[in-house]
Amino acid sequence: MVSTTSTARGKGARPVYKLYISPEIEVIGDVFSIVVDVLGSDSAYTIKVGSDVYGMQRPDKMIAYFSSLSVLLKTAEQLAHELNGFPVHGVPFTAQLDNYGLLSWGVDPPRLERTPGLENAESWRVWVVNRLASAILIARGKATEGLGLPPWRFAIERLRLEEVDVDNWTPLTSIWQRDA
Structure with a gap:
């Protein structure tokens, strides 16, 4: 996985909220461009993307990290509108945020x-x-x-x-x- 980090990261033992973006591999480039545009507002403090063919085939091929669930949900709402219609891979054991499973969220345990x-x-x-x-x-x-x-x-x-x-x-x- 390849990641980039901003300085907006939360501190301490606060939960880390993950937004999973899980398109089929053939549209990953188009989806990534849209995700970068939406996340360009610095709402997520880290973005991880699969770095090779194996990483791109994983369901969790693209993850944005947030220190606030409300910011994650607001970002997901915007992404759901922008990414409507893209084919979905889906991430198991995560909470679905759209009607198709392209967007979901999870949070690491304490x-x-x-x-x-x-x-x-x-x-x-x-x-x-x-x-x-x-x-x-x-x-x-x-x-x-x-x-x-x-x-x-x-x-x-x-x-x-x-x-x-x-x-x-x-x-x-x-x-x-x-x-x-």
Whole structure:
């Protein structure tokens, strides 16, 4: 990935909000030009873009970072208008912002909520998948016998208990209060 950073970055343990822009690879150049024009107002403090053919094929091929969810949402609204009709790749375990999945958002978990050993590198999507996988393994073992839930349902309900809105794949704001 290649990134560029502005000086508008947030400080401290505040959440880092990510806007995922996920077009199909054949239109990445056109989409990138529009994104750069819209983000030229310095609303995002960092932009990451896949740097090679493998990075461009990832669903998270283009990410803009924000220190404020409200600024991210305002920017996404403008981008949704400008990018309407472009073919979509889509990013799993993120909250969709438009009608097609071209734009979505996520936020990295607070440091205290991260998986041991991954405190410095765990993204929101990795955090979600790690917890889903752990819960599925628990559910497949003897620990949940008698609950009457299939492993996937147990995993979803367990994630809900960890303060994740599993309908939109977003954290509840209370998750950051424990990291203060």
